[in-house]
Amino acid sequence: MAPRPRAGRLGFVPVRFGDDLVGGAEMLVREMADGLAGRGWEVDVLTGCTRDHFREVHHYPPGETVRPSGARLVRFPSVASSHRADRVLGNRALAAGTPLATHAQYRWLNDDVRVPGLFDHLIDHGSEYRALVFGPYLYWTTVAGSLVAPERSVLLPCLHDEPTAHLGVFDREFRDARGVWFLSEPEADFARGRFAGLAESAVIGAGVDVPAGYDPERFRARHGIPGPFVLYAGRREEGKGFGRLLDDFVDAVERERLDLTLVVAGPGEIALPERARARVVDVGVLDAADRDDAMAAASAVIQPSPYESFSRTMMEAWLAGAFVIANRASAVSTWHCGRAGAGATYSGPDELGRALRAAREPGARADGARGREYVLREYTWPAVLDRVEALLDAWLPEGSP
């Protein structure tokens, strides 16, 4: 087969970018941009200076650097109001289920971190890109940037059913973009139901790196955890279902009389309820190798988040051969379990207890092996980048206006 021509410049426009950022969407954009640059594409990453939307708006210096992959990283100054009143009060209204009028939605959006220099760059140079990839859907950079050159804009929305997804302020990007890349079929289904006139779309999935090996004993020795445990790896916050998990886990192990510890890893403050203290071990933020070793050592990895557009954690757990237990409220997690023929889903402490018991049974390792096969078949970076390149050729062929 003739090698694929990789002509034309690609622009990636994430809301924030940095090798030290651990969010799923941030890692997805970073690895996709670097992966395509490694395949010979000319790649620009166009972003602001923000590390954290409220606390570190001007964290990175503006300017231009070249990444080891060959991708060019261009940072434009970020701008944010000093009071952030529209953002804070809008978030509060959304959390309370209060509808926001159209005008209030735009005030909420424009009180996000803005990057006017990036907008100007897209006005001046947008037509020089073969494709401009924006994501996630809900940030200012995506809403504003994608309307400059919609005919060559592709959304990588990382969408799920949350209050912000129902704001009309996002309708235009989903309708006018050249195309939308979804990470899973449930994400695409939700978008089809939510956005009338949705642009052409495809499910590309997300890639995960396959570790060369695992050393579960190294994790146990390093953190002093000799007994059986289940693992939560991710941000410790309510939106990820973390607080609910603590209660459900304690209820489950008490009802099922299981000798299990819950090991929690990841960023974020943790306030343990009194009853959970004896059963939870906090190992803080782990590097990638330590996290992978922890997954290989665990009896099961729990994904309690009800809001997922892909769930990288489940893929990393299955690669480690772990038994995965996921919150059934997430259509995406349930979809993965069904497709992989692996893992278990739960709703409430009774079902969680039964799943934890199943994780201790002899068949659990064979279940994890099926999960690993699923990830190797669907979600390695070479497989995902092949899909991306095929879509670029189909939607935005070289030389298209």
Added chain:
Amino acid sequence: MTRVVVIGPYPPTADPVGDVVLGVVRELRGAGAVVEVVSPEPSAAPYHGDPATWAGATRVARAVRGADRVFWFGAPGDATVAAPLRRALATVPRVEHRLVPPAPADPIAAAGVPRGGWTTRVARLRAGGPTFVRTMADRARRRLP
């Protein structure tokens, strides 16, 4: 090099005039002009200010000073412009008003919700009230024949 200041709604905005302004900015930048946009509310423009208020007019005036040309979208005249901006505009060689048709009726605006600054809106939100704030362009449109 020509320095042009464009005053008007700018994306992302619910106001359809924003797309018109973006088109003009694109043309001007493509022609090599140095373009600065000032919108009545926060947007993709680096500055914002409501020309009908003293503070906003001062901010817009700062951008206008030294410009070779000013495009003004949605304003019927200087009647709604506070003094600092009026004085700054008087120094610009060429000021063009682009009158635009009224935007579709906004039910909240039609309900006569009073305007206010962000502190007022904070108080109003806390009290569970509406948050709509009229912009200069909205008020200007109502004065159009």
